[in-house]
Amino acid sequence: MPSLTIDGKAVDVPVGTTIINAAEKIGIEIPRYCYHKHLSVAGNCRMCLVEVEKFPKLQTACSTVVTDGMVVRTDTEKVRKAVTGVLEFLLINHPIDCPICDQAGECELQNYYMKFGLHKSRFALEDKVRKKKVQDIGGQIVLDAERCILCSRCVRFLEEVTGTRELQFFRRGDHSEISVFPGRPLNNNYTGNLADICPVGALTSKDFRFKCRVWFLKAFPSVCTGCARGCNVEAFFKGDILYRYKPRVNEAVNRAWMCDFGRLEYKKANNARLLVPFVREDGREKMMSWGGLLPQVAYRLKDAVEREGPDAAAVIASPQSSNEELYLVRRIASDLLGTKNLAFTSRVPGDGFSDGFLIRGDKNPNSRGAQLLRIPGGPAFDELVVKIAAGKVRALLLFGDVLGDLTQEETAGLLSMVPFVAQAGTNEGPVSAVATAVLPIASVAERGGTFTNHAGRVQRFHAGFPPRGKAKDTIGFLTSLANRLGAGWAFDGEASVFRALAATEGPFAGMSYESIGSLGQEAKG
Amino acid sequence: MSVAFSDAGRKEFERLLARYPEKEAVILPALHLVQKEFGYVSDEAIVYIAGLLSVAPAQIEGVATFYTMYNRKPVGKYHVQVCRNLSCSLMGAEHLIGHLSRKLGIEPGETTPDGKFTLSEVECLGSCGTAPVMQVNDEYHENLTEESIDAVLDGLP
Numbered sequence: 001m002p003s004l005t006i007d008g009k010a011v012d013v014p015v016g017t018t019i020i021n022a023a024e025k026i027g028i029e030i031p032r033y034c035y036h037k038h039l040s041v042a043g044n045c046r047m048c049l050v051e052v053e054k055f056p057k058l059q060t061a062c063s064t065v066v067t068d069g070m071v072v073r074t075d076t077e078k079v080r081k082a083v084t085g086v087l088e089f090l091l092i093n094h095p096i097d098c099p100i101c102d103q104a105g106e107c108e109l110q111n112y113y114m115k116f117g118l119h120k121s122r123f124a125l126e127d128k129v130r131k132k133k134v135q136d137i138g139g140q141i142v143l144d145a146e147r148c149i150l151c152s153r154c155v156r157f158l159e160e161v162t163g164t165r166e167l168q169f170f171r172r173g174d175h176s177e178i179s180v181f182p183g184r185p186l187n188n189n190y191t192g193n194l195a196d197i198c199p200v201g202a203l204t205s206k207d208f209r210f211k212c213r214v215w216f217l218k219a220f221p222s223v224c225t226g227c228a229r230g231c232n233v234e235a236f237f238k239g240d241i242l243y244r245y246k247p248r249v250n251e252a253v254n255r256a257w258m259c260d261f262g263r264l265e266y267k268k269a270n271n272a273r274l275l276v277p278f279v280r281e282d283g284r285e286k287m288m289s290w291g292g293l294l295p296q297v298a299y300r301l302k303d304a305v306e307r308e309g310p311d312a313a314a315v316i317a318s319p320q321s322s323n324e325e326l327y328l329v330r331r332i333a334s335d336l337l338g339t340k341n342l343a344f345t346s347r348v349p350g351d352g353f354s355d356g357f358l359i360r361g362d363k364n365p366n367s368r369g370a371q372l373l374r375i376p377g378g379p380a381f382d383e384l385v386v387k388i389a390a391g392k393v394r395a396l397l398l399f400g401d402v403l404g405d406l407t408q409e410e411t412a413g414l415l416s417m418v419p420f421v422a423q424a425g426t427n428e429g430p431v432s433a434v435a436t437a438v439l440p441i442a443s444v445a446e447r448g449g450t451f452t453n454h455a456g457r458v459q460r461f462h463a464g465f466p467p468r469g470k471a472k473d474t475i476g477f478l479t480s481l482a483n484r485l486g487a488g489w490a491f492d493g494e495a496s497v498f499r500a501l502a503a504t505e506g507p508f509a510g511m512s513y514e515s516i517g518s519l520g521q522e523a524k525g
Numbered sequence: 526m527s528v529a530f531s532d533a534g535r536k537e538f539e540r541l542l543a544r545y546p547e548k549e550a551v552i553l554p555a556l557h558l559v560q561k562e563f564g565y566v567s568d569e570a571i572v573y574i575a576g577l578l579s580v581a582p583a584q585i586e587g588v589a590t591f592y593t594m595y596n597r598k599p600v601g602k603y604h605v606q607v608c609r610n611l612s613c614s615l616m617g618a619e620h621l622i623g624h625l626s627r628k629l630g631i632e633p634g635e636t637t638p639d640g641k642f643t644l645s646e647v648e649c650l651g652s653c654g655t656a657p658v659m660q661v662n663d664e665y666h667e668n669l670t671e672e673s674i675d676a677v678l679d680g681l682p
Contacts, residue, residue, distance in 0.1 A: 164581070183568075
């Protein structure tokens with residue numbers, strides 16, 4: 001293992017490590033535009049120049065492999081002067097339109113200017129080369145060519161990650177610009193990543209543009225609920241509104257990327273939410289309080305069991321629920337109601353599109369968790385549907401906003417066979433349109449827990465803010481419901497449920513929130 | 526408009542394809558072939574050879590716009606290309622471009638209304654020892670003066 005010193009600090013790194021990564025290991029951030037950990041090294045921006053003893057000229061830290069005994073300095077006058085010079089060149093033709101630029105606040109030109117530049121411009125505004133602004137180049141991206149510093153991250157992403165190669169450099173010299181070929185816009189399912197990797201305001205997100213200045217946003221770690229991949233995300237919010245998802249690096253799951261569908265999943269936490277408990281009586285919706293509705297739900301479930309036996313009650317679990325929620329739901333069905341009618345389905349309306357990269361056919365984040373928690377899926381769900389259609393179920397507790405891949409009409413038809421349907425859901429949909437009682441629950445941004453992805457990786461998501469409206473945290477609601485069914489539970493939050501679950505459920509044995517950490521842990525089996 | 530190589534062009538393209546280990550490497554000679562066959566490099570021609578080479582049209586556009594030798598617009602019967610690089614500029618290329626501009630009545634990048642001449646400024650033609658230099662179609666004309674330029678252009682049919 002080569003050992004070297006950077007700014008006087010010693011560091012040992014594996015053979016083949018570059019200076020930029022060796023520095024990162026000891027907390028020294030070398031400025032960079034073109035270098036991106038998940039793309040090939042280009043070495044064209046010249047921001048990462050460092051001094052290496054015995055080298056006559058400054059070296060690019062991104063492309064220089066360390067050798068044993070190397071002495072690197074990133075903090076000398078020579079380096080600073082060089083980086084300031086590079087920055088001045090990059091800014092020569094930059095429009096400096098920060099006040100109308102969506103990247104402002106998270107722009108590496110701004111950041112490095114404050115750190116290394118602070119120079120007065122020696123170039124008159126009217127002499128700058130102008131290029132085309134606000135170009136819709138397809139996908140989720142708007143291109144502003146004159147803000148581009150030609151780092152080529154986007155070009156490399158489209159070559160190396162998607163293989164679609166829509167963006168290239170055209171022309172040369174100070175007329176160089178990135179663009180798409182006429183009539184050939186971005187055509188892949190990962191375009192949103194281009195706005196993430198663009199270090200400046202050249203590629204911005206159509207969805208997020210001008211919605212909010214980034215310095216007003218706070219972020220918390222979460223997991224995308226759009227499919228069974230469980231891409232790690234950073235969820236950005238202000239108040240109780242989510243503004244965007246950005247991928248959070250997890251080498252084992254999504255590396256640094258996420259798909260365009262998942263990127264818009266955050267909207268579900270904002271739009272068409274169920275926010276008030278209500279019952280449907282004679283086709284009319286009547287608002288209720290939780291205190292008024294919950295005893296009714298417990299009573300109707302208990303009543304069905306007592307009058308017609310445990311199988312007159314049924315529970316449909318949701319693969320959108322967390323492991324913690326599913327564990328409680330199973331215990332309510334099996335231990336408290338004693339019904340065999342418990343099932344979930346991972347099927348959803350739509351084509352089940354998958355691409356062999358990140359997008360999975362299963363559009364739910366936790367089907368694997370349901371399986372590992374011994375909640376039957378697939379055929380068991382179909383059997384339960386047959387039972388319900390035959391009118392054998394008198395009270396149904398249903399989680400989620402859709403009933404598998406059943407259409408709105410099929411859902412309405414099926415649920416009309418059950419005298420009492422209590423739905424615990426987050427969004428308006430085919431189920432809330434017909435359920436007898438609707439219990440609004442917290443969105444993925446308002447509650448915490450774990451999902452188990454398609455590969456059995458258990459990953460944590462967190463509550464960013466309290467539930468909107470009268471929506472309730474599911475753990476609390478399930479605990480009160482269970483206690484009304486005679487349980488005597490004392491769960492207090494998802495952590496206490498996970499401890500109980502890890503103690504009894506084999507696949508999760510020995511796991512804890514600490515061991516899962518921020519990047520997840522594989523379940524057994 | 527759909528474009529396609531002539532039989533001879535197609536044969537030449539197949540010959541080029543066999544000469545290089547990577548398809549990307551064929552882009553340069555393929556663009557020359559396009560120019561020979563169609564006179565200039567049109568959007569349609571780019572899409573056509575992108576299809577033949579299984580590369581993205583944007584990759585071809587990147588190559589075609591980097592080099593001054595490829596004409597993305599139709600050019601006149603005689604394409605007058607004057608070097609504006611260092612040696613030629615030191616030897617008065619700028620002055621000669623001005624002379625050509627006045628003589629032909631067009632700015633660099635333009636074509637005369639009769640379609641006879643297109644005037645272009647190009648990068649180094651690799652003939653610094655005989656600067657200033659211009660290239661008319663495939664012919665080099667070296668050690669230029671206003672008089673020798675007049676003689677060359679006036680002598681063209």
